[in-house]
Each structure stands twice: as structure tokens, then as C-alpha cells.
Amino acid sequence: MTEVIATQTPPLLHKPSDKERKYDRQLRLWAASGQAALESANILLVSSGAGVVGVETLKNLVLPGIGRFAIYDDEKVNAADLGVNFFVDESYLGKPRARALTELLLELNPEVQGDWYPNGEVKSLEPLISNDEAPAFTVIMYTYPIKPEYLSLLESYSQKHKTPLVAIHCAGFYSYFQINLPGPFPIVDTHPDETATTDLRVLAPWPELITFAEELTKDIDNQSDHEHGHLPYVVILLHYLEKWKTHHDGKVPSTYKEKTEFRSIIQAATRTTNAEGGEENFDEAVAAVLKTLVAPSLPSGLKEVFDYEHTDPDEQKSDFWIIADAVKKFYEEHKCLPLPGKVPDMKAQSEVYIKLQTIYKTKARKDAAEILETVRATPGGDKVDPAEVDLFCKNAAFVKLINATGGGKISSKADRLKEVYVYHSPHTAQEVANDEMAEMTLQPLSLFPIYLALQPTSHRVDLNSPPIKAEKILEEVAKLVSDADKNEKVIDAAGEVARAEGGELHNVSALVGGMVAQELIKIITKQYIPIDNTCVYDGINSRTQVLRL
């Protein structure tokens, strides 16, 4: 055991900065790197209609400290706003709603900048988004109903600047939001479940690990109970695997039957004559057999990355794709991914565990160095940050590509509706029932009817115009999906949409504002996994569904 270093100078009193203290609860989720990304984000909200869901979303982004935001809203604050929107008050009646929302949002976090439009200088949406001098928007969101001309302005901005565009529609108990990403969106830092990340490579050990295990187990049957009871379970597995191989032509257990047989061997090797009447480390080894004795394979998320065909040559030159190509080369050469290097906690003596940890870490560093070398040899690879390579290697098995089939171009609203129409037109119904789009069909639990029923009110900007009737909604829906107007679920949904008359329910907007904010945080920080690409919410049954539309 390591001796105590007697004369250590105690570390200086650590004082977390004011910002670290304020943001402590979120830094534990996305760390300083995620926070830095948020703080440099600039978000545009184009708000109309009842105007609640947009400001509720911004509230959840201003609090964690986005850099800046801008709100464009043509409306003036009226009495109805006071009953549904928390970020207006009596003193703003008759004044620009964008101003009320902006000023009251800014009170939430003095570190955030915010602007409102139209104002004295910028009088409409067009000059606001065509000003090339102004800082670019990181994300743009707009809420339905929206004027068609605004929508096309935003869509062309999004295409030109490759800006993610988020559309949100809330009416009464129903809502959906849709995220349009400008091309494939890879995420490395996906934060997989801790338990899923264990990768111990007991079926493909390297020389250092083999030697270590052999040394610890060379006289396993004569070890004291204390030593035997503290062998790390990885070492136990490696030892009995070697024994197994000598009786099985050098092959490891591969079928379920063989694995359970192997498990029984370890179970039988557990000592029960000691004071505890059993051994925790052997229990751990037994429990780990089935999930650890797995031959390396290529996870589907990463396979999608490896197989991805670029349509945009610029995109290919990004750091992510340079590293991905290097990892692919590594995989093809070694038939396995770079070692993540993390060792889960297991029963063991402190110093033995630390040695084991070091063996894994050293191998992981070696693999990462090999990949970095490939990266450096790639044109444009000299500027890649080694920390990014490390992160990729640690998370390789969980890397995810969102919007892989998005193909770089955002289709217009009209095109998208046509696509939906095609999916649901009678002559394709057969295909639809069988393919991955089946969830979009009008099955009992599908929320697609809600999405459909909301479409006809997408551009009814004037909330004072005569309310739209359910019959009219169904008529419009039928134009998108033939016969859908006869479906009971669609008829119900149309009735609910008509009941709301374009109004928002505060709770529903707050809930959807929370979901959209989570999604924007994921997109801005490039951490966790965003939806692909539409989420429908049903506030009557408290359910959501994610659809690819």
C-alpha cells in the first residue's frame, strides 16, 4: 500500500466563482463546455398569435444564461394577454408586446442581452434578418400562426446561414413543435446511461491486462480468503476464460448456453467457508458474465456515421467528420473501437483497483493517440483539438447522427405538407402500414391526428377574425390526407382545435416551452440527443409522441 505522504501542503481554500455557484445545478448536466456554448448563443423568436409558448421557451433559456435573444412581435399588449402571458402586466397595455416580453424576461438574468422588434429603427422583420452586420442567429424559433411572408423570410435565412429553425404550434390542449436542422447533426457527447457504458474487453484483452490478471491469479487456489475475496471481477473473468479456452480449442464462450455454463463455473469457484459465507467479488463476476462476454460490434448510431454519404463537401471538412473517418479507419484495422478506458467500481483492494484503472487508461490513451495521428495526417486535421479526439474515443459507441436523411436542405412548408399528403394518400397506405412511418398512421394511440388538425390554423394570424369551425378544419385536413376527415380521432382533434379558437392555455404553452427549451439546449450545447424532428403533445391524455415528418 502507498504510504501516507506526511507533509503535504493542504490545497488552497477553494472558492467557486459567483457564476459557478449560480449555475451549479446545470453545470452538473452540461459542464463548462456546454455553458460556454449557451453563453455565446443568440436566439431569435418571431412571435404572433397569443404569443405565450415562445416567451415561456425563452424564459427557460434566459435563466441558464444564453448570450442574447431578440423578439419580433407585431402585436400590442391587450387585455387577453394579461390572462395568459406571465411576461406582460397592466403597465404595458397598448404598448408593443415584444417590448413587454423582452423587458420582463431581462429581469430574470442580468447576464443576458435582449432586443425587441419592431422598434423605432427596425420597423419590420425583413431588415432585421437581412442585416449582415448584426451577429448571426444560432437558432430561430417562430410560433404559429405566422404570416406566410414571414415564414418564407425565415426559411431563406435558415438555408443561407444554416440556422436550425424551430416551429411551435399551440392551441388549447394541443401542441406540436418541429425542428428543422440544416443538414446532418452529429452529437458526440450524448450522455448515455452510466450502466450502458461499461466496456471491459475481457474477450479481447491486450498484453498488459493479460499479464496483470495472470499475476494476480497465478496461485488462486492457495490464496488466503482475504486475497481471494478481493480479486477484481475483471481478473476473475479473465482467469476463468483462459481456463475455459484450454478446454474448448482456444474458443471463448459464445452461445447463451456456453455463457451460462461459464457462469456456473465461476459460481462454483466462490468460497463459502469464510466468515461471510460467500464472496462479493465472485458475485459481481457472476452477475457480469452475460453483459461482459459480448464480442465487439459496431453500434447502430456509429454505423450510420461511418456509412454516411456526404452531399456537401464543406461539411466533410469539419472536425467531427475528420475524427469520424479516423475512427472508422481504426475500426477497420483493429476490428474494434478505441477503448473508452473507464473501469466501473468493483470490489478490490485500493491499490489493485488503481493499477487496473491505470492499465485501462493507458490503453485508452494509446488508442486515442493512434487516432489523433490519423487525424493529423488528414488534410485540415492539423487544427483539430486533441480534446475532441479524446471525447470521441470515450463516447464512440454512443455517437449519434440526427437528421441523417435531412440532406442539407430545408423543404418549404408547402412541400412538407405535400410529403405528408403523399404518405397518407390511399395508394400508399399499404406501404405506410409496413414501413417505419407506421407510427404516423391513424392508429389508436397515434398523436398524428392532432398534428393534422392543427395544420389548417397555421396562418390564421388575426385572432379577432371569426373563429374557424371544426367542419372547416376537417375540410382542410381532407385536402392533406384523403378520408382523414372521417376518422374519429381526427374529428375529435378538430373539435378540440376549434374549441380553442386559436387561444393558448398557459399550462400547455409552459409545458411545451419547457420541452422546446430542452431541445434548444441540446442543439446549442451539442450534448444529449435532440428529437428527430417533430414532437406532438396531447394535454388531454398527458402524452407525447415524436414523429419524423
Added chain:
Amino acid sequence: MLKIWSMKKEQQKAENEGAAAGKKKKVTAAQLRVQKDLSELSLGLTMRTEFPDPDDILSFILYITPDEGMYNGGRFSFSFNIPPSFPHEPPKVLCREKIYHPNIDLEGKVCLNILREDWKPVLNLNAVIVGLQFLFLEPNASDPLNKEAAEDLRANREGFKRNVKIAMSGGAVRGEVYERVLI
């Protein structure tokens, strides 16, 4: 179907009845469970409980006088403090004497799996006292709280036995003076 939220309620009547029903102390789930556990304790001849306040059944003292093994001849006491969250959380148990034992540290903390990481609400107080009793019959050297005692036990069982005798009679082992616990 409940109609609690429906409007036309005889609110007056309900409030009056509510007031009459109020104030009286309800029996909490934790207390009732402790009551049940206590009435099921099987203490045998080697154990005894003492309740400083019989109305407070959440704190009591357990005495163990092992009649075999190397701690035979000693009497050990443990304070039990049962949290209001029982049986969701385990009782807090401390040895009240400073004793020489690999699984009990000098502060009285006890390393018994079911008192911490392996506690489950289906376990009862009897399981705890059986576990404590077992510690005196089979002290466990492999993962100790008192490292010196464990080393002694591992290295030389006879020497360890001698040390136990010395410690139990109030002597010093490895420079540490222990409390006299002989009957």
C-alpha cells in the same frame, strides 16, 4: 366516481366534521411497523432491550451477552435510533462501548451490510439484532472498520483472541485502551 371537486358541497357540514376529526393523533406507519417488529423480536437468553422512555419506542438500547465465541463473558450495548422514515431507511445503530472488534470502530460505528447498503424495507429489527449477534461469533477480517484488529485477526487468530480478552477487561491493545465490558 369522486366528485370532490364538484361545486355544490355542504361545505359547512364538512368543515364541522373536519374540526371534530382533527387534533387526534394518528398512528403513523413507521411507529406501527416498529411496534410490530418489537413484538416479534426473539431475544433469547443472550439479549435484552431497555427503553428509557417506554412511550418512545423509536429509541432503545440492546444488550448482548455472547455465551460462546471469543467475546463470551462480555456485555455489549447498542443504541438504536429508528428514523421516522423507517422501514424505508434502516435504524441507526451505535455500539456504546469502545471495543476491540474488526467490524466496529472506536466511535462505535458498526459495519454490518444490512445497516447500510443492503437494507431493504422487508427486513425487520430482528434481522438487525441477529446480525449484531453474529458479529460477536464471527468477526470478519476482510473489510474492517478497525484495521488493526482485522490485521491481528488475519495474521494470528490466537493472538487476536488474547487481545480480545485484554480489551474486554479494560486493557490496552496496540496502545489503544479499551473499555471494560466483562460481566
Added chain:
Amino acid sequence: MDALTGNITSEQDRWKYLDKIRTRPGPNTNRQVFDGSNVVEYMSKMRVLVIGAGGLGCEILKNLSMSGFRDIHVIDMDTIDVSNLNRQFLFRQADVGKFKAEVAAEFVMKRVKGVKITPYNCKIQDFDEDFYMQFQLVVCGLDSIEARRWINSMLVNMVDEEVEDTYKPMIDGGTEGFKGQARVILPTVTSCIECQLDMHAPRAAVPLCTLASIPRQPEHCIEWAHVIAWENEKPFPKLDNDDPVHINWLYQKALLRAREFNIPGVTYSLTQGVVKNIIPAIAATNSVIAAACCNEALKIASNCAPFLGFPDNNYMMYSGNDSIYTYTFKHEKKDDCPVCGNLARELTVDPTWTLKELVDSFATRPEAQLKKPSIRAEGKTLYMQSPPGLELQTRPNLEKTLVDLGLEERQEIGVTDPAFATVMFKFKLKFAIK
């Protein structure tokens, strides 16, 4: 301006959008229980209790006020900390140190005209049944399982089957990182918090001996400093998790221990996280869960749409880590739930009986037939058959009468018998001279 607000913002104008939904039935509305004509008045009189004015609580107060509730009460014993400001949006830097309930109530009342919010800066345990009886609905935004279990047991035990208004629906929200849940509990009717305890994964504890002799992880070093080093050295009389000086002491200790064993990864932030059991929390998730709860509150109060709770689904799970995944389901009530599966039955006794007569009566009582019953009231041990010491201490009570022992009408007693492992009866006393 005053003239403007007075004239223009009539209540109907102001609640235009809300009223379209809550006063008019939709295709999903159960018309047998819905009466749109008096929803507005009923909701404005309904008294709602909010428990917790933290991350969820701030959102809940806002949402309820924007949903037409006018008489809201809120309990929270905590004061505002700087680490609350990233999500508890009713608080500002200048409010740090003030009571959460008070600041939150004041802010919402100022912003939303006509709503009355009554704050209580104290623990829920400071109130008794009389207090909780005044509410028609309880919405919880708590971070501790303990507090949830307490209020749950209070609401379940308050139910008097014959009095409709003693059923208080409870809506409970909880979050952790990008995940959360919202659930509705109709006490004694549907699965309660206690029935659902398995939904909360307990914090995995590390064996004391690992901490003491074979630490391997930075968390082991921190726990060692927390559980063992602090107790041994007692650098300050009482550990205050919110005092940076105390946390720093633990951090230094953990760091030295980590160096001794060559364990990397002990940081101040991790120390704080382990010692305080910090759960990551963000505004966005609180927004989702609080709104899900308040959406149910609106539906329960107005019947304008079916709500979670009865007869089918009562629980919505939400996870935003990997895409958005929600699961809305029915958590079944447990027959053997120690809280809602074990309600007090009425027991008619003669107050002039001695305790012995009461004990003996259980042998012949058809629903009990207990040979060796032990009996307690809350805070009062009447007679315990075992363990022997306690039997001896309580034996004198057998000769006293129930009145002499201080028992009162409607008081509860707990009865157990080792002969029946599962028996834990609760009785509510009813006095009748025989």
C-alpha cells in the same frame, strides 16, 4: 393608466382564451360532470395548497394563477440561495436569504391582479389536519421523498368515507436533470406515494468498511471525510451542508485521503454534490413538469377535459435525455400499502374499561381474533406483550381505565400480534358506555 386598466381589462376580456376551454365542453369532455356555467366562480373560490416554492413551486404558482385559481396558499421553510437563481425565476440576486414562500407569493400577486397567495415560511409538519382540511386540492413541488410521504399519509388519513370533502386530490411533480414525473393521487381511491415508493431508486450506499479500508473512487474518499473523519474530529459543533467552510473542510480531508490512495477526481464541486446529495436541476424540466401538474389541476377543478388519476392512467414519466420519451400509465394501488391499504377501522369501546378488558376483547372480536395483542397510541405505549423489558414497563397500564390512560374519542390505536406476521390493525376509538 389606472383608468385604462379599470375599463379595458374586464375579467372576461382577460381570461378570454382560458374561458373558451374551461367554460365550453369539447369532444372529450364528460358532460355528466361538466357544468361550464359556474366553473369560473367555483375555481376562483377554490382553495389550493402548493407545497414547495422552489424550482417546481415557482412555476406552479405562476401556472395556477394563470389558470383561474384565485385563492392559493404556499408552504416552504427554505430561504433563497444563489444556486436557486438558474431556475427559480421569481427570485433575484437581491432576494438571497429571504423566505422563498414569501418572495414568490409577493411576486406573483404583483404580476397577476386578483390572485391571493398566502405564504407560510415553515415546515409542512408544523400544521395539523385542521389546516389541511381547508383545501380542495394539493399540488406538490418537493425535492424530498420524506416530505412527500408525510403529506401523502396526512391526506390519506384525513379521508372520512362518509364526508365527500375530506378527499383532497394530490398532484405531485418531481424532476432530475432532463427527467421528471407528474402524478395524480386520489387518496384511498388510487395508488398513493407509498404504493409508488419503488419508483424512486434509493441512493446506492457504499459499505462502511469500503470507506474505512479500501476506497477506490473519489466518492469513497468524500464519504469517508463526511461519515468518518468529521465524526472523529468534529471540527465544528454541527455539520452545516450549506456552509462553504464546512464543505471545504470535508474537501480538504477527502483530497488528502485520495492522495494517500492515489485516487484521482476529488473536486470541490463533487464534494458538495456527494455531501448535499445534489440533484441537477434546470428551468426547462421544471417548466415541463410543473405545467403537467397544473394542467391536471385545471382539468380536475373544471372537469373541462378528462384528467390523470381515475380510472385509468395516473402517472406520467418524462425523459428528455435521448429525444423526448414519455410514458403515461396506471400505477396500481397496492392492497398491502402500509398507508392507504391500512386505514383505521372504527372500534366501539367502553371508556370505563380497563386496558386489560380492551386487550382481552380482541380475542373474541371476529375481525381480529388476536391472542397476544400489543397496543399503542401515537406517542403512548399502552401495552406491549414483548420484548420482556417493555412488557414489564407497560404492565401497570393494564389495570387503568381507558379514560385514565388519556385515550379520547376518535383517537387512533395500533394493534399488532406476533402470531400474525402481517397484522397491523389501526382502530379509531368510538366511546359507548355499555
